[in-house]
Amino acid sequence: MTRGPATTLIHHPYRAPEGWEAVPVPVAKASTVLFKDTADLHKPRPRDGLTYRYGLHGTPTSYTLAARLATLEHAEYCLLVPSGLAAVTLPSLAILRPGDEVLVPDNVYGQNRYLTESWLPQWGVTHRFYDPLTVPELRDNTKLVWLEAAGSITLEFPDLLGTLAACRARGVTTALDNTWGAGLAFNGFEPAPDTHPGLGADIVMQALTKYPSGGADVLMGSVCTRDRALHDRLNHAHEHLGYGLGQNDVEMVLRGLPTMPLRYEAQDRVTRQLASWMAGRPEVAKVFHPALPGSPGHQHWLAVGGKAAACLFSVVFKPTYSARQVDAFVDALQLFGIGYSWAGPMSLAVPYDMSRSRNLPLPFEGRTLVRFAIGLEDAADLRADIEQALQVLA
Template identity: 70%
Template structure:
């Protein structure tokens, strides 16, 4: 072979890793262009399972490795990855809803899902209504001819009500309505989304389970990614088709980061769960606090439903409702006085977080407590700091609140 120029030599360099080479980390394979061995391979029909090595956007072996591992985590057969948790929600709704359909959402649904329903979906002629996730009987009466999709969320966003999953899923199953569970809180560890109560309701579960991999699967507060899982091949094909229309892709370094974090997810979940239980119980005993919203506490809304589905896990989140005599300005001062808690959205990362919320415009059916019971709410996301340090920090900040 004649001597080629340096650019040509680099582009067509013959070195390849030996066949069968293996290591603990998953190789990171980045590509936009994917090379075919010959034109016969180029013309070969696409596989129907959604795995495509024709171009880098659908995925690389690194991407599909993560998808397979998330499917295993979720007790599913199929998984598609998306650039964020919100994009996973959008993918699901657009894949299964058409103009004239209706989607039902819990009143405590993640705020961006509410925004999607009232914005883009409404512009496409898709109706939506909100339901009380604690009242399965009233929910069943809402299911109509146009209802095509029901979103479930366990536990609910910010106010942490645990829904009557068994009752809601039974109602949807009886009417043949598709169900999608936002399983970010449970992360595939708290309970099985596809069989939520195997002893009391065998075979009862959601049709689809989505997660923001940004949270527990990543664990580092440095990755945005989502996933939608299912056990149904036909539903998976619909997701893959919409995924292609939307042009969703993931950066391979982000995929690598989640793959690196997954082996420790169960350890981190248990540690953050235990710390949250300790601190939620402590906060519930404080005189400044009217109530703590945390599924494992007996007086938290939906506690009995939580016990029926997820008694061994309660996540890293809890919310404290402060007594009415403390106004929003005072509660903000409490949050500002915290030193171990960052002020920021998201959760399940190494740093604990605290965010005050005004819920006046994020509920359609009211709040699960009377106004005279409490006022401003703060959501706490417990990280990996020492529990004693977090408790001491909360105590000193509560002194600012009282002052």
């Protein structure tokens, strides 16, 4: 039977021969996944990352990334989602029910705060914000406790060991935002051979937008677990929320993973240098960085290993400087872009009015804080840039 050109192009008999092997993971893109026959179509397929049903649920490319991230986090299971925000949203939507309570640290990522305050109450879920440096009070209806290490913007390092132990004793599910640690600074789960001791969280999520990507060009998130029942519960919500990924984005995160430890170490080293230098500047009232003695939660950071730290530090200028002057300082920076996110190649600086984003008293006097995200530029160049920008305060 003669076929038209469109039919021939779609149903072409050629298949690439087996035996291809290369360093990059091949990019498998599909919405439709083909079955061998109707018996294959009707066969039940477990959600195990080894079988294919529809492109939304995974391809060989995304399954490879999920497996590598699970290894990085010392987890058994990993779900990929299209953003860090989706990785924050998934555990709350999957676990919480009407009448439940969720506890959230007061220094939490702003979008998690908005979800907690504005969306969850519509579904009958109550919440409390707690001081991240202390172990929160758990109640009978407390079903989920969020932890963020270090905290968003102000970078206090929480009492992970104390809070996780208290939650385990009461059977309360815990979710750790490990974007800052990136699976490198500490192990969020149970101890693993030849690594530092684990913490015992139930869920560990990351914004893959940050360190795993490293290029400031991909939005993605991950949600990892070690418990199969909890994974199945998360996966059920994941499927019905329609969390899909573009496989070219997956490819870019896979490409970034091998260099992540090198980038993390390099940015950590320069960040500590600049944070320590800024702490001694006469214009500065307070520097927040978990590795600096005196920074809130420094002892908690030491308790979980105290070796690695990320590319962030935050600076509070003395109260004599107005918010307008601080904005002028940020505008005067030449090597620091003004923009959100971090862990990319370019350094960033963003001023924040903290009075609008906290429920509990601020850990410093004044309202304005500048968060620095250190990229991959030369340390001396970044220091010189900050020094010249500080002249506007004079």
